[in-house]
Amino acid sequence: MHISGLIDNFGPLTMTGLAQGAIYALFALGYTLVYGVLRLINFAHSEVFMMGTFAALQTWGVLGLNPNSPAPTFGRMLGFLAAGLVAAIIASGLTALAVELVAYRPLRRRNAPPLAFLITAIGASLTISEGIGVITKHNLHGGPTLIKEEPVLTIGNTAISNLQLLLILLALVMMFFLDRFINKTRLGRGVRAVAQNSDSAALMGVNKNRVISLVFLLGGLMAGVAAVMYMLKIGDTRYDTGFTLGIEAFTAAVLGGIGNLRGALLGGLLLGVVENYGAGLFGTQWHTVVAFVLLVGILLFRPTGLLGESLGRARA
């Protein structure tokens, strides 16, 4: 145990954790939305994320930004970022919709038992990731450096970098818009209605299939943004990038309360921060252990997660 390691690095570890947590939070939204509406754990969501990372990578490659290019100027960087976001959102959204259409809708139509959904989800996840693995020959694909990380703010011994601020800001902004969408718009009301009771919602005139497609699309959209954030932060991607990150994101979703949007944000940020504290305290190899010990601990005392399930409740 390196307590001094934790105390001395408390600031930097917190900032790193928040930046990491921001990615978890947006990634977790996909899991939490689908679970809230369908009571289904969408294991294929990790591949939705992975497709987003590759889409962003390919787009930047086509635009001339490859792994060995120098970091672009501010104006060009914004252009590249926008292009990457659009590409990733489209790719992730389409993948999510495709998975829903091909894997889950036929099962819903046949009123299949929940186990069938679970197995199909895992199967869909493996199919997509291994398929991409064969195409990319299981290689790591290096990405370009879009933003040169520089400290912009210094609090004590903690230098907060531009990238960290950007990631946290992006997560908060996307979360805000999603929250408003779910709570204030007509489509959002439809989502909440289907989450509460899908049959009654159908009786009230809500098109259940359309709402479910919308939910998958929203999750995919958030995953696309998370994918670009990941490419900004880590910059490399592989066919199984979604898999390990997906488990962490799913943990974050459960931690915050699965089915609860704000819970996904809280869970993500909390998980990122605690994992880094754990890495600082015990060593990087304990990173994952700490995350799951935290999860088990919280679930012991609050089985529905920190903020509880609430997509289907009158207040989100």
Add this chain to the structure above:
Amino acid sequence: MRQGLARAFGGVAIAALLVGAAACNSSNKTTTGGASSGSTCGYKIAYFGALTGSSANLGVNIEQGAELAVVQYNAKHGKDCITMQKFDSQGDPAVAPGLARSLVTDAKIIGVVGPPFSGESEAADPIFNDAGIPTITPSATRVSLSTHGWKIFHRAVANDGSQGPAAAAYIKNVLKADKVFVGDDQSAYGAGLADAVKGALGSAVVVGTDKTSADGRQPGNDFSGFVQKVIASGATALFYGGYYQNAGLIRKQLTAKGWKGTLVAGDGVDDPGFAAAAGNDAAAGSYVSCPCSPASKAGGSFVADYKAQWNTDAGTYSDVAYDAANMFLKGLDAGNTTPDKMNTFLSTIQYTGVANTYKFTSVGELDPTYIKVWMFKFGADGKPVPDQEAPKS
């Protein structure tokens, strides 16, 4: 209707299976014997190691080096005289045992070039030992591999007992770093090498240690915690025991956080894949050690032949693997057509190949007189170039 369809499918499937099995059996009988001449033909040399997976480049370099030797032999002795049988372990010690068991069932295999990684060697060599199939590893450097009493084990390069101290001496004397952080990926190879380096550097120089997940398994490829520790320790050099993918990601993330120190690593990072993962700019100026001489210095026409055969430059250990395969072929020519005889042949061999001269000690290590360790430096184009030969300690 449904049942009938199911039965029809089942019937067709069983029929197809039977026909396939019959075809397989008959084709086995008619191969190798006819097309070739001489009693050395019809045998197989196996490559057992990574061909896919996160460290695939290292394995592919070795497999292609060995296969070049077989291709050249076949050019002289007849098409398909010797076959190169490939077993893809993905570099994974969990996959290795099952694959090794299927390798030893093939009676035509008289030797194995590999396994190239120490972790899978630890897992698969006991199985090869039980079956008595000789192995020559062109790259597994973990010291403990020769301590298990495996009579089939032969190492064509120096082990980490030489590589570690050489890298440490280079860090201390040439790079003149007095604060070094040592990390590893908890693999049999990485941890072993990092320990050797740590021991050689001494506790006065090592300012911190940490471990990461195995190559390709770090959650989200995020090494922020590790990077944070390196920066906080004030180290001016980092030694990482591991493979090129993790090392590349770590180097990229260290550069992103503004760390200006030098990354030094072992032969597992001696591959352009390191620069592909880190980006050429970040990778430039990193050093790797290797118990091998530069492939470009290989003797004879090896460099040109490799390029002509595979349309790419020879990689790390390609030349050693070429020599290993040639040692098996030389054994075949001398009439050692069973694994036992081949093993005895290897124990007394003194062979000069394109990369080195080989003679094995009683435990299978390379004779100390032939050990060499080189340091390589990554240039601005992302390729490792020879820097200097590490002095023999």
